[in-house]
Amino acid sequence: MSNKSHSRGHLKAVRRIQITMMLGFAFLVMAAVLAVMVLAVNKTDAVLKNKVVSMTSSLSVQMKLNLSGYMNRMETIATLAFGEKESYTYDATDPNNDEYEAINTEKVISDKLFSLCIMENFVDYGIVYRNNRTVGKLSNGTMSLFGEKMFEELSKMVKDPRSQDGWFTGYEGDFRRIYYVKQVHENAVLVISFYANELSEVFDNPETLSGMQIQLVDGNYKTLYSKNGKEAGTPLSEDIRSRIEGHDSATAMDNEYLVSVNKCNDWYVVCYIPTQKILAEKNEMKRYIYMAGVIAMVLAAMLGMYLSWLLTKPVKYMVSELDNKASTDRLTGILNKLTFEELAGTTLQNSLNSEHRAMVILDIDDFKRVNDTLGHAAGDKLLAGTGGVLRQVFSDDDYLGRIGGDEFCVLVNSGAQSEEEFVEHIKNRCQALNKAFHDNSTAAEYGYQVTASIGAALYPKDGKSFEELYTACDKAMYRAKKSGKDGFTFYDEKSGDA
């Protein structure tokens, strides 16, 4: 292996950092966008809910005011009947009445009532006496409903002791009319009624809240009127009742319903709508925000990754350059001693016994002579050429290093399948190295043929650690030197290497 293959390890580390940075940045950006999005949505949610509750509450109050205004107007019209003296002094049950006078008095009272109610959609507007004689207009429906118990039943509806009046509907299960009664004197009650249908104008809610259900209920939460008209007479649904019971004016919202209640006289105006319905737009908006957020997250992450890549790119280049410079012997272009020992040591430490490796040491014979006779430049040239020879003979998978002034070392990593083949392969490489060294250091160039001694040791047979293998290899190399130089030998215990 050359310095190029060695630098891969550092670059891998830099790439790991680069990827970690890119992913980390992407994650941070996504987390930040997500956090902002969730916070924004939750905050918007809370604000929107408060606004909806507030608006519904306003609507409910408005409905109550509408009803209150409508009822007050009727009460006022009823009270105005007392502006005609005859209306509260005349008693149709008095046996001493002159019949002719009585007829004329009743006509006066009738005219007064007509003039008061002239522009109103009233079904009934008249006075009922204890003997069930009526003055003014009493509809057939009311007559049939109460029959001969009219005075008796209407009198029972007077609930307020101060103003001597009262409101009711639902007599005998008939919710078609809403009645207002006011005691005129002990033998007479004034009655005004209107069709419950009239309340559709009173409870006319805006189109944007058309899904809102509006019901008028009594103190026992029995429905007196509902906008769709079908619930009249039935109890308010338990779901709604449980949310407002005991409250005179309140608005409640949970995951199921938004309910608002307001008391009007002895009745309650209840407005409610399923939460999902009223907040449908909010959920739509939430989906939109999340969708936009996800797209923003992806874009931000991509942008972050791109910026990280841009940021780490020069670092990666610099690391690559520095790594090359730090691990390479400048003269020969192969690994320096430290790097070689580190790489070879690590490789051997992590190797299995079944793997085949070999260490080859080349030491230039009489190198000092080259320096002394031809000068250091020639020596340097020889050393540089030796680096080229090593690169030429060994493959990229092998580690090549200069470990001394004129000493080179190679860790051969790859080889044949069997031990015999591997040994043969090393022999071939040593022969090739010897020959190539010869070719590179000819007498023509250096004044004499410069030679080198080569030693080889096998892993794991000759040593397992770097030190063991190096020692064995070094010994083999010295045996080659002792045997006349310019050749190679394998470590052999029997030959005295041990």
Next chain:
Amino acid sequence: MKKRFLATISAFCFALTLTGCGNDKNVVVDQTVQTEITLSWWGNDTRSEYTLAAIEEFEKLHPDIKVKCSYSEWSGYEARNQVRMISGTETDVMQINVGWLDQYSPDGEGYYDISALADTVDLSNFSEDVLEYGMRGGKLNAVPIAMNAETMYINKSIYDKYGIDIPKTWDDLFEAAKVMSPDGIYPMAGADKSMWLTLVAYGEQLSGKHFYNENNEITFNAKDFQNMIEFYGKMVNEKVIPLIEDYQKFNMENGKYAGSIGWVSDALNFYKNVIADGQEVVAADYPVIEGLPSGTGWYAKPATLYAISKNTEHPQEAAILLDYMLNSREMAKYQGIEKGIPISTSARNYLDEIGKLSGLQYEASLVMENNEYISSMNSLIENSALFNDFIDASNLYLFNKATSKEAAEQLYEKYCESYDMAK
């Protein structure tokens, strides 16, 4: 590098667009604007309830139109209509009495000319003779709904109980009173206007002349009014009828009234519960003086008409509503024959198709349609002031405040001051 910069900026812009940053447009939410038109009618509970239900259905069929209703009993409505017509606040579509055409639109300018809306209101359902009732000054001011007449309803079950035949003459009623009055039962009864028209019928039978001549002048003199007042007094005193002021509709249900004078359109209003109770009620012949043919002195008129305000801001919507009220199957289904048998061919055919042309009201209509002697009513005769003055004069006589002659003369003088009298 420039490319990279542009790409980065583009990405940011795209993200901002998605998140809606920089969007500060004003928010405008359009509400559906309904055209609001108004409708008015008079009538009893039944009519008001079914009309409200029919209008609810109309609004479903025409969600862009909102109909605001104004309604009351007859007497309240008449006064209210007057206030509105004079103040120019009348409703867009209104039920009117035939008499009001002369009162408010003698030249045809008082109401909208419906013939101008014939593209929307299907007038082919009405014959020209019928539409003539609503024509004034060559303009179609109103379209009649049905024909109507005061009718003599007899609770046959009560009459049978006393072994009395269904009365045909006034004398028959006096005879019936002799038998029924000991039990506190009246052979007939009527509200103010019905009794007024009953007494006019008697007056015409006795005098042989119509109450109004062709020039809209009252032909009756003091003597004729004296006869009417005395006849009314006799009927009250001999318990044929209760005092007009004592009339209570529920007495028809409890059997205190064995007969009743009322409009064809009142049949179900009066007797729905009685019939449901298993009693038999019939539409009898119009009572007359012995020897005269039934129907003499009695009147028929368009039950009511629908008109459109001359001041309406929404004539097209008003026409849609008018067509619905007159010709639609929906309205025909709700209305049935409550106002009498509808004149509109399509409404009438639909009622025939669903078997609603039957019952007491239908019988009363047939009595009216089949009678040859019944006259077309001059609408002026329904003026409430006219009959209220008559009732006041009658009470002077009934309660011994004046003789019949004095009361009649007082009444005649009052009429002379207020109305055109024939010489």
